[in-house]
Amino acid sequence: MVNFNRFTLDNGLRVLVHEDSTTPMAVLNILYDVGARDEDPEQTGFAHLFEHLMFGGSINIPNYDGPLQRVGGENNAFTSNDITNYYITLPSANIETAFWLESDRMLSLAFSKKSLEVQRNVVIEEFKQRYLNQPYGDVWLKLRPLVYKQHPYRWATIGKTIKHIEDARIEDVKAFFKKHYNPQNAIMVVGGDVKTEDVKALAEKWFGAIPAGEKYTRELPVEPEQHEERREITTGKVPLNDLYIAFQMQGRLDESFHTVDLMSDILSRGNSSRLYKTLVKDKQLFSEIHAYNTEALDKGMFVVQGKPVAGVSTEDAEAAIWEQLELLKNEEVFADELTKVKNKTESTMAFSEMSLLDKAMNLAFYELMGDADNLNHETLKYLAVTPAAIKEQANKLFRKDNSSTLVYLAGKTEEVTEAV
Amino acid sequence: MTQCPNDSMTALNRKQAPQFNGVENITLLRPEHKKLANGCNVYAFNSGGQDLVRIEWIFGNLRFNPTKPLLNVAVNTMLTDGTTTMNAAQIADTIDFYGAFLQVDYGYDNSQVTLYTLTKHLASTLPVIRDIMSNSVFPEKELETYVRNQQQKLQVSLQKNDFVARRVFNRALNGDTIYGLAATPEDFKSLKREDLQQHFKEMYQPANCTMIVAGKIDDEALALLTDTFETGWENQSVPADTTQPELVPSAERFFYTEKPEALQSAIRLGMPFINRTHPDFPGMQVLNTVLGGYFGSRLMANIREDKGYTYGIGSGMGTFKHGGSFFIASEVGADVCRSAVSEVEKEVNLLKAEVIPDEELSLVRNFMLGSLLGSLENVFSHADKFKNLHFAGLGYDYYDRYTTTVKSITAEELKALANKYWDFDNFYKVIVGKY
Numbered sequence: 001m002v003n004f005n006r007f008t009l010d011n012g013l014r015v016l017v018h019e020d021s022t023t024p025m026a027v028l029n030i031l032y033d034v035g036a037r038d039e040d041p042e043q044t045g046f047a048h049l050f051e052h053l054m055f056g057g058s059i060n061i062p063n064y065d066g067p068l069q070r071v072g073g074e075n076n077a078f079t080s081n082d083i084t085n086y087y088i089t090l091p092s093a094n095i096e097t098a099f100w101l102e103s104d105r106m107l108s109l110a111f112s113k114k115s116l117e118v119q120r121n122v123v124i125e126e127f128k129q130r131y132l133n134q135p136y137g138d139v140w141l142k143l144r145p146l147v148y149k150q151h152p153y154r155w156a157t158i159g160k161t162i163k164h165i166e167d168a169r170i171e172d173v174k175a176f177f178k179k180h181y182n183p184q185n186a187i188m189v190v191g192g193d194v195k196t197e198d199v200k201a202l203a204e205k206w207f208g209a210i211p212a213g214e215k216y217t218r219e220l221p222v223e224p225e226q227h228e229e230r231r232e233i234t235t236g237k238v239p240l241n242d243l244y245i246a247f248q249m250q251g252r253l254d255e256s257f258h259t260v261d262l263m264s265d266i267l268s269r270g271n272s273s274r275l276y277k278t279l280v281k282d283k284q285l286f287s288e289i290h291a292y293n294t295e296a297l298d299k300g301m302f303v304v305q306g307k308p309v310a311g312v313s314t315e316d317a318e319a320a321i322w323e324q325l326e327l328l329k330n331e332e333v334f335a336d337e338l339t340k341v342k343n344k345t346e347s348t349m350a351f352s353e354m355s356l357l358d359k360a361m362n363l364a365f366y367e368l369m370g371d372a373d374n375l376n377h378e379t380l381k382y383l384a385v386t387p388a389a390i391k392e393q394a395n396k397l398f399r400k401d402n403s404s405t406l407v408y409l410a411g412k413t414e415e416v417t418e419a420v
Numbered sequence: 421m422t423q424c425p426n427d428s429m430t431a432l433n434r435k436q437a438p439q440f441n442g443v444e445n446i447t448l449l450r451p452e453h454k455k456l457a458n459g460c461n462v463y464a465f466n467s468g469g470q471d472l473v474r475i476e477w478i479f480g481n482l483r484f485n486p487t488k489p490l491l492n493v494a495v496n497t498m499l500t501d502g503t504t505t506m507n508a509a510q511i512a513d514t515i516d517f518y519g520a521f522l523q524v525d526y527g528y529d530n531s532q533v534t535l536y537t538l539t540k541h542l543a544s545t546l547p548v549i550r551d552i553m554s555n556s557v558f559p560e561k562e563l564e565t566y567v568r569n570q571q572q573k574l575q576v577s578l579q580k581n582d583f584v585a586r587r588v589f590n591r592a593l594n595g596d597t598i599y600g601l602a603a604t605p606e607d608f609k610s611l612k613r614e615d616l617q618q619h620f621k622e623m624y625q626p627a628n629c630t631m632i633v634a635g636k637i638d639d640e641a642l643a644l645l646t647d648t649f650e651t652g653w654e655n656q657s658v659p660a661d662t663t664q665p666e667l668v669p670s671a672e673r674f675f676y677t678e679k680p681e682a683l684q685s686a687i688r689l690g691m692p693f694i695n696r697t698h699p700d701f702p703g704m705q706v707l708n709t710v711l712g713g714y715f716g717s718r719l720m721a722n723i724r725e726d727k728g729y730t731y732g733i734g735s736g737m738g739t740f741k742h743g744g745s746f747f748i749a750s751e752v753g754a755d756v757c758r759s760a761v762s763e764v765e766k767e768v769n770l771l772k773a774e775v776i777p778d779e780e781l782s783l784v785r786n787f788m789l790g791s792l793l794g795s796l797e798n799v800f801s802h803a804d805k806f807k808n809l810h811f812a813g814l815g816y817d818y819y820d821r822y823t824t825t826v827k828s829i830t831a832e833e834l835k836a837l838a839n840k841y842w843d844f845d846n847f848y849k850v851i852v853g854k855y
Contacts, residue, residue, distance in 0.1 A: 065716045067437050069784075070437075070783045074714075096439075097437060121727075123731075132683055134580060136576075206432070209432070238576070271516075288569065309572070340513075343516075354798045413579060
């Protein structure tokens with residue numbers, strides 16, 4: 001159970017407070033309701049590049065990190081297709097420093113040209129390090145546009161191409177800030193060794209006078225239902241074949257979500273899961289296999305991904321996956337099997353409450369989804385899932401004409417002689 | 421956007437940082453200790469609270485055998501693959517059914533089994549671990565699967581520049597020892613079931629086991645735990661040999677693995693180093709933090725935030741039972757690899773030539789103390805701190821010395837440490853990619 005108090009400032013900033021006196025630390029987490037899905041198709045990767053620029057100095061504070069480190073704090077941030085999330089942890093006695101820093105960059109950035117120039121390079125190196133210079137690193141750059149034809153989920157958060165990052169101009173940065181970075185589009189969670197009354201006073205003091213700004217209204221193209229089988233075969237400089245089958249599924253807020261989520265657990269969570277037991281251990285067709293969903297707020301992806309054992313054809317490997325999916329469509333899962341994944345979910349929720357930062361991030365995300373209190377009812381929703389509901393969802397999702405298959409074939413890798 | 425919209429805003433001086441407080445008291449929880457009749461040491465941190473517990477069974481690795489280099493890791497990884505009473509699937513079914521998590525982890529000095537479970541399910545999950553400790557059989561078929569899957573994984577890893585750089589570096593510093601291990605696909609092929617069984621018997625015995633318990637563990641639960649691991653779990657006649665061969669660093673110091681098509685080069689620079697047991701270690705931790713140990717470090721400020729050569733660069737110290745290392749690591753644009761190395765050299769030499777300015781040093785002191793405080797998030801983190809001390813043979817006074825050093829070491833002393841330990845020309849230098 002994660003307790004919290006909640007209030008909203010006049011400018012629209014939503015604030016949640018989670019009091020936890022077992023720690024000497026505090027967390028300040030700010031979620032901005034903007035992600036890669038809000039980007040212009042010709043300027044992809046911008047939300048993430050912008051996240052980097054948020055550390056390049058604000059209107060009154062030239063250096064963001066230094067003053068925080070000076071009071072014993074640490075910070076980081078991440079961008080997803082749906083949100084951008086910033087967080088600070090620091091000794092609770094110094095919580096006001098976090099308010100000072102976060103409110104100033106919500107008020108206005110410094111918009112330094114040097115910062116844009118450098119962060120452009122840093123993000124380009126990140127693009128190379130994570131997507132281009134890694135075996136299979138470009139999978140998501142290929143799989144997303146196969147699954148999505150209209151919705152901006154068709155590009156990854158890093159962007160479609162390095163070119164879009166190179167082209168970013170300071171005017172674009174300013175416009176993006178104005179559109180998305182204001183109190184109305186943010187949710188702040190303060191947690192740890194703090195008192196709600198103190199947080200209220202500090203929030204009023206530092207954030208109260210920030211102009212509300214304009215409310216951004218999201219109008220994204222809806223991804224049409226898929227009714228044709230899609231397939232792409234690509235060859236990369238990798239040593240092994242890799243197979244991805246992706247299915248469109250409803251978004252995170254749909255009532256089917258918990259059923260579909262448990263379905264992926266039945267397939268691939270832990271060594272007792274179906275795909276691992278059958279395809280890795282018994283039939284020895286794959287060296288590794290996973291099933292998961294992207295937990296996207298709009299229409300999501302359910303992905304089955306595996307590397308066939310050398311000598312097994314991708315056709316046979318693919319057929320073996322389908323055989324397991326058909327089984328879910330034709331027969332209800334066993335009661336014990338369902339109890340097992342429910343128990344696992346229940347204990348995972350309990351363990352996640354050991355971490356203050358996890359709690360704060362979860363509160364912010366559930367508040368974005370409608371009500372932070374739903375975090376405390378999440379386990380019940382998983383416990384209510386039935387075998388019949390899983391079978392129904394399997395039939396909805398696992399259709400050939402709802403599938404996008406990416407066959408990633410092993411091509412010639414660079415001959416490397418390790419210097420030893 | 422820059423005008424102040426109302427009075428309260430005008431009254432607020434946003435250029436002025438709020439008052440702040442230094443970190444004064446850091447209190448570490450200490451465990452209860454109990455030695456079982458069979459020699460197994462149990463350390464328990466009872467936090468009460470939520471009905472959760474983490475239990476670790478930690479075993480010292482056996483002496484490295486260069487002709488059979490993978491035994492320590494293979495035995496550890498295959499512990500969940502079957503016993504005389506349960507096959508791999510049954511082990512997984514039981515653990516998963518109770519919502520528990522069973523993990524095996526191999527490290528340079530120790531290998532371990534970890535169980536995360538709701539305390540109320542201990543009676544159902546502990547017998548599985550007990551069975552694993554006594555009765556693991558390493559079935560032939562599972563061994564084949566393990567070998568094949570590990571070979572495939574290795575093939576993929578060898579395509580990653582940072583992976584290759586790390587192993588070339590470790591081999592250079594530590595030679596053909598457990599710390600320098602750079603496995604080949606052939607090493608996996610040569611694994612024999614009898615060797616695994618023999619290794620298991622010698623290593624996984626109670627006198628070579630340290631059990632660390634953290635979470636809600638009342639007297640009743642502790643009694644269940646000790647009963648389960650005391651009764652009938654006996655030592656072999658031969659004790660585990662956990663000594664290690666001497667580390668002999670390579671005479672060659674420059675290692676270049678060329679990849680003509682690389683977009684980025686992995687860089688790893690450094691040398692064999694003092695470890696946690698050395699009196700200079702806490703001071704070196706301060707110096708290392710300044711150089712490359714946090715986001716605002718000199719390496720990050722120069723090579724990422726000023727030059728934009730990389731997504732990240734850092735330095736660190738590895739501390740092991742029989743050795744230690746100092747390293748600087750990054751992946752940088754292939755076209756700027758030489759410039760990046762020369763900037764690293766500048767930063768190392770600057771710390772030898774000039775004292776760290778007061779403002780920077782005081783920032784680093786506060787950052788390190790805040791970071792220590794923040795690393796004690798829950799009872800698991802207190803247990804982790806204990807492990808750092810226990811396996812280095814140190815007592816809790818280490819953290820007193822650490823905090824005293826962080827608070828009081830002078831800029832002159834840090835400069836002296838840089839000169840005592842760092843010589844860039846003599847660093848081992850590993851490049852994978854283009855140079």
